[in-house]
Amino acid sequence: METFVRPALIDPRAPPVDSASVPARWRRAWLAGPATSVFSLLLLAAGLVAGWHLVQWGIVDAHWRGSSSQACPDSGACWAFVIARWKPWLVGDYPLDQLWRAWACFAAFALFWTWVVRRAHGASMQRVLLGFIALPLAFFLLLAGGGPLPAVAPTRWGGLLLTLVATLATFATALPLGLVLALGRRSRLPVVRWLSAAFVESMRSVPLLALLFIAATLLPMFLPRGANIDLFTRALAAFALFNAAMAAEVFRGGLQAIGRGQLEAATTVGLSDFAALRLIVLPQAVTAVVPALVNIMIAVIKETTLLSVIGVNDLLGAVENGAKSPDWVGDSNILTSGHVFLALVYLAVCYSLSRFSRRLEARR
Missing domain, CATH: 1.20.5 (Single alpha-helices involved in coiled-coils or other helix-helix interfaces)
Known part of the structure; x- marks a missing residue:
């Protein structure tokens, strides 16, 4: 036995490094x-x-200056259209004297995202997820107003501001509901397990656009008489239900990754099922699926473009409505320029989130 067992540990060694130069690697x-x-x-x-x-x-x-379609007479890009329509594209029809509330939301999200990216390597993700849940609630209260602040109806929100609120609100509601559904699919009660599975599978089988049409047209028919829920809120409910089903499958995969031995060890030391779930299972499961949750956020950001189909003035809707305004009705190149600008914005946002997801995977 002594012949085959090393009596001392091997000193750790650095991983192998590719010594080839950058041109050599590109050529290879x-x-x-x-x-x-x-x-x-x-x-x-x-x-x-x-x-x-x-x-x-x-x-x-390209054409950079102008306040109407006359500034773009030929086929070059019409960036004058982008510059002239900056307010509707950013905040929609939000009142000018209350724009500080929209800027405060943008600044708060920028500070929060900077903290998320630059936080310590071993920091827990629980505070990050809590921030994503609390932030949209604070934004909604600030933007909607009431009390000392003048009330601003969601119908006056638009552009990038509405897209940001819709994304964060969907993420904040879909994550807790998805976690509950994932736990329901693992429940010992057959009724809870079957209902959770039926909800998840039915939502995953229906296109999101169909759910949005149902929320926009059919849902008001089933509401009690006198109930008045605006279109934006109904659309957010459809987004939340659809993405909750997607998040439920992500959480279910994370829960299945936790070994049964850990639950048996928790039972051995006297922890109840709820305590073992809260202290042992959930922290590990949520940490394991954070990169997948970032992918869901990327999907939600792109899904918000469907809001324009049902008449909600999101960023895509603001671009298309601007091209239909009397000052900018003209050559199709004007709308093409707006779509290219929109594609660059979504590319920058989604690519940064994708890089952040890869960074989280490398940390694990």
Whole structure:
């Protein structure tokens, strides 16, 4: 036995490092063989041609100044449309004398997100998730007003502000409901387990757009007489239910990743089922699925563009309504410029969230 067992631990060693230079690694990745080299060169040529046309359209021939469609007479990008419509695209029809409330929401979210990204490596994610739940409630109270603040109906919100509130509100309501559904699918009570499974599977089987149409047209018919729930709130309810079903499957995967031995050990030391769930299972399960929850947030951000289909003035709706205004009715290139700008905004937001998700995966 002594012949095969080492009496001392092996000293830790650093992971192997690729000593090849950056040009060598690029050559190895793109010019590994004749077929790979030809394909890489074709891709490079196509990228250069497409990039030059994009630069020519978006910079060289672009129009930057003007207050109407007359400022964009030819096929160059009409960035004047983007600059002139900045207020509806940011805050919709929010009152000018109350814009400080919208700016306060943007600043608070920027500070919160900076703290999330720069927090300590080993910090718990519980405070982050709690912040994502508390932040939309604070935003809604500040933006809606009441009491000492003038009331502003959600119908006057719009643009990026409404998209931000819709995303955070959906995330804040879908996560707790999804966790409850995931726990319900693991319940010992058959009725709870079957009802949770039926809800999750039915929501996952119906397109979100169909749910939005139901919330916009059919739901008011089933409300009590005199009940008046605005369209934005009904749309948020549809978003919350749909994404709760998606979050439930994510949480269920995290719960299944916790070994049964840990629950048996918790029972051995005298913990109740609820205490074991709160102290042992949930902290590990939630931490394990945080990257997947970030992916759900990315999906929610892109799903908010469907709000414009039912008449809610989100960022996409603000862009399309601006192109239909009397001052900007004209060539289709005006709306194309707005869509390109919108695509760049969504690309920047979703790409930053994707990088943050990969960073969380690397920490695990």
